Amino acid sequence: MDTAIRAWLLAQLGSTTDVTDLEDRYSRLGSARAVALEVLNGRLADLLSQPTTINVSGVVGVGFGENIKALERKIAALQDGDIPAPDDPDGSDSGTGIGWIVLQPRARR
Numbered sequence: 377m378d379t380a381i382r383a384w385l386l387a388q389l390g391s392t393t394d395v396t397d398l399e400d401r402y403s404r405l406g407s408a409r410a411v412a413l414e415v416l417n418g419r420l421a422d423l424l425s426q427p428t429t430i431n432v433s434g435v436v437g438v439g440f441g442e443n444i445k446a447l448e449r450k451i452a453a454l455q456d457g458d459i460p461a462p463d464d465p466d467g468s469d470s471g472t473g474i475g476w477i478v479l480q481p482r483a484r485r
Contacts, residue, residue: 377402380462388412388450388459408461413454420447 377399385398385408393415401411423444431437453459 377408381408384408384462385412388454389415408463409454409457412461413451416447416451416454420444420451423447 381402382395382398385402386393386395389398389412398411398415401414402408405411405414423440426440428441428444429437429439457464
């Protein structure tokens, strides 16, 4: 794992993430995206195993529902490829794909 991949993983997962754990996962999984997804899925599982809200009447109320939603959105973005990773395969066009053409109406004269 080079410094660009390490920096990307820390940007996605937070600066307090254990770098040696990330290196071990990267050597096992082989891609930064797979490492980020595994860590985020683990965090989501930990959050889901806990109560989502805790209320002490008149003292404090804590809710983790928005944290769960944010993790689910981050995982979906990584799975869809919306967040490019530095070690993703080159997306150069080989001419065999299907492109999009958007037709826009012209203003009438």
